[in-house]
Structure formats: structure tokens, C-alpha cells
Amino acid sequence: MSIKGPEILFEINILGGIPITETIVGGWIVVAALTLIAFILGRNLSVRNPSKRQLAAEKLVAMLYGLVGDTMGKHNLRFAPLIGTLFSYSILSSLSGLTGMRAPTGDLNTTLAFALMIFFLIQFGNIKNKGVGGWLKGFTEPVALITPLNLISEIANPISMAFRHFGNIASGIVITTLIYAALATCSNALLGWIPILGDIPLLQVGLPALLSIYFDVFTSFLQAYIISMLAMVYVGGANEPSEA
Amino acid sequence: MEMAIIKAASAIGAGLAMIAGIGPGIGQGYAAGKAAEAVGRQPEAKGEITSTMLFGCAVAESTGIYGLVVAMILLFANPFI
Numbered sequence: 001m002s003i004k005g006p007e008i009l010f011e012i013n014i015l016g017g018i019p020i021t022e023t024i025v026g027g028w029i030v031v032a033a034l035t036l037i038a039f040i041l042g043r044n045l046s047v048r049n050p051s052k053r054q055l056a057a058e059k060l061v062a063m064l065y066g067l068v069g070d071t072m073g074k075h076n077l078r079f080a081p082l083i084g085t086l087f088s089y090s091i092l093s094s095l096s097g098l099t100g101m102r103a104p105t106g107d108l109n110t111t112l113a114f115a116l117m118i119f120f121l122i123q124f125g126n127i128k129n130k131g132v133g134g135w136l137k138g139f140t141e142p143v144a145l146i147t148p149l150n151l152i153s154e155i156a157n158p159i160s161m162a163f164r165h166f167g168n169i170a171s172g173i174v175i176t177t178l179i180y181a182a183l184a185t186c187s188n189a190l191l192g193w194i195p196i197l198g199d200i201p202l203l204q205v206g207l208p209a210l211l212s213i214y215f216d217v218f219t220s221f222l223q224a225y226i227i228s229m230l231a232m233v234y235v236g237g238a239n240e241p242s243e244a
Numbered sequence: 245m246e247m248a249i250i251k252a253a254s255a256i257g258a259g260l261a262m263i264a265g266i267g268p269g270i271g272q273g274y275a276a277g278k279a280a281e282a283v284g285r286q287p288e289a290k291g292e293i294t295s296t297m298l299f300g301c302a303v304a305e306s307t308g309i310y311g312l313v314v315a316m317i318l319l320f321a322n323p324f325i
Contacts, residue, residue, distance in 0.1 A: 003320060160306045167309035170316065225295075226302040 003177050006107050023107040030092045030104060071229070072236030079235060082121075086114060087228040094169055094220030098212065105223070106173050111165040115158035118231045122157075125238030161230060165223050172215035179208055250324050258318040264311025271304040 006022040041057040050058070064087075068080040090105060097103035104110045127135045139150045187203035279297035283290050317323070 005320070160310075163313050164302065164306050164309050167312050168305075171312055174316070222298060222302060226299060229299055230303075 003174055006102055021107070022102045023104045023110060026093065026096060026101050026104040027110065029101070030089060030096055034088055034092060068232060071232040072239070073241065075241050076236055076239050079232070079239075083228050083232055086117075086231060087224050090114070090165070090227055091220055091224035094223060095216065097169070097173065097220075098216050103169050103173065105165060106169040108162060108166045111227075112158070112162040114165065114227060115162035118161065118234060119158040121231075121235050122238045125235060129239065157234070161227065165227055168219050168223050172219055175215060176208065176212065179211060180204060183207065247325070250322075254318045254322050254324065258315040261311045261315040261318065264314075265308045268305050268308035272301045275300050275304065 008019045008021050009025060010020050012018045012020060041053060041060075044051070045054055061084075064084045065077060065080050068083055069077055072079060093104040093110065094106075095103075097106065123135075126138065130138060139154075140147050141150075183203045184201045187201045191202060275297055279293050282293045286293075
């Protein structure tokens with residue numbers, strides 16, 4: 001049994017050596033898969049007689065724009081591609097854990113990148129709408145005394161977002177590993193005395209699949225939904241319509 | 245000897261850190277109970293209520309996740325060893 005972080009596969013010898021971990025390679029695979037899916041869904045589009053593939057793609061895009069329009073308001077629809085990218089990358093990364101890869105979202109670096117992206121979008125939105133002075137003044141409200149608290153809560157935001165996604169996926173990885181090890185020990189103790197059958201950990205068949213429905217599939221969907229929902233709420237809050 | 249004490253204390257500390265799981269457990273149970281009440285009162289709004297509840301649960305979970313992260317740091321990336 002071994003529970004480890006993502007391993008360093010090789011290093012690129014520029015800038016003092018950039019380590020390429022399992023996370024980065026997994027991310028490349030996910031990006032390639034997403035590109036392939038987008039390419040297949042976007043081929044041979046036609047207005048007259050749309051294929052089933054095209055109808056599915058249109059349904060997905062319409063659902064995304066509907067959700068973004070409902071949550072962030074119609075004036076923020078320009079963020080829809082970003083939210084869609086975030087959602088699809090997050091969910092495919094988490095689900096890639098099912099294939100035996102180490103899920104890229106089970107690494108704090110990936111989720112921290114998501115969170116920092118959202119953090120800077122929020123700050124840029126605030127600066128754009130209120131101006132630099134208004135943005136700085138926003139930290140001293142309602143009274144100047146609680147400025148440190150406002151700063152801390154602003155910084156805690158991306159940290160909590162990153163840790164939430166990372167913790168959910170990583171705890172799934174840890175628990176799955178522990179259960180596999182426990183089942184191997186159990187089946188060795190129960191069936192170890194049978195000559196050939198004893199070498200195969202029979203108890204590992206079936207039960208982990210049931211747990212994986214919760215720890216991998218359900219958590220993946222939920223966390224992808226949560227992080228895109230939080231991104232929509234926060235970024236939408238920073239980009240209120242200006243005429244109000 | 246010192247190493248053994250550090251390792252044992254880290255393991256105990258990891259266990260203690262996971263006591264943080266109590267809070268989100270209570271909070272999420274409360275949210276789920278309220279959601280069940282709401283579905284009972286207004287069954288046609290089930291989808292809306294469920295997604296709101298899951299969202300709230302996931303946000304309430306953060307404190308438990310902090311505990312989990314501390315436990316995992318103590319077990320797998322111990323700064324004291």
C-alpha cells in the first residue's frame with residue numbers, strides 16, 4: 001500500500017529544471033480529450049437538417065448559457081465560455097481517476113490555479129467597475145477598523161476554494177487506496193489457504209466499484225458544479241450592471 | 245527516540261485534526277433535514293431545493309476539509325520530520 005502525491009515523471013532542462021509531474025501529463029491528456037470531443041461535436045454543422053450529434057452539442061451550449069444567464073445575469077453572458085471550460089476541465093480531470101490515472105484535480109496545484117484565476121477575475125471586475133480608488137475604499141467598509149478582516153477574508157476565498165476541491169478528490173484517492181489494501185488483507189486472510197485461488201485478491205472484485213460511484217463519480221460532478229457555481233456567484237457579484 | 249515521539253504525536257495529531265469533521269456533519273445534516281422539510285412542503289420545487297442544498301452543503305464542508313488537509317499534511321508531508 002502506498003499513498004503518495006503525484007510523481008515526477010521527467011524534467012525539462014530549462015530555467016533550472018521544470019519538473020513534469022503526473023498531474024501535468026494528466027492535464028495534457030484531459031486537454032487532448034476535450035479538444036477531440038469539441039472537434040467531433042463541432043464538425044459538419046448545418047442549419048437545414050441537424051444531426052443528433054449537433055443537437056446534443058447545441059443542447060449543452062444552451063444549458064450552459066441558460067445557467068450562466070440565470071446565475072450571473074444576462075449582461076455577464078461573456079463569461080459563459082470560461083465557466084464552461086472550468087466545468088468541463090474539472091469534471092473530466094476528476095473522472096479521469098476512474099481510468100487508473102491520478103486525477104489532476106487531486107493535486108493542490110491544479111485547484112489553486114482554478115482558484116487564483118477566479119480570484120483575479122473578481123479583483124479585476126471590482127477595479128473595472130469601481131475604479132482603483134473605489135476598489136481600495138471597498139476594503140474599509142463598513143468601518144475602517146475592520147480593514148484587516150476584509151483583507152483576510154478576501155485572501156481566504158481562493159484558499160478555501162482550492163482546498164475544497166483538492167480535499168474532496170484527494171480524500172477519495174486516499175480512501176480508495178485504503179479500501180483496496182484492506183480488501184487485499186481480508187481476502188488473503190480468508191482465502192489464502194487455497195492453493196491457486198488464494199493468490200488472487202477475490203474480495204477486491206465488485207465492492208470498490210460501488211464505493212467509486214460515490215467517491216469518484218458523484219464527488220466529481222458535485223465539485224465541478226460547486227467550483228463553477230462559486231465562480232459564477234463571485235465573478236457575477238464583482239460585475240454588477242453599472243447603471244443600478 | 246525523538247523521531248518515534250514525533251511520528252506518534254503526528255499520528256495522534258492527525259486523528260485529532262479530523263475531529264473537525266463533527267461540525268460539517270452536524271451542519272450538513274441540518275441542511276439536509278431542512279431540505280427534506282422543504283420538499284415535503286413543496287414537492288414540485290424538488291430540483292431547485294436539491295441543487296441549493298448540495299451547494300450549501302459543499303460550502304459548509306470547507307471547515308471539515310481544512311481539518312482533512314491538516315491531517316494529510318501531518319501524515320504524508322510532515323514538516324516536523
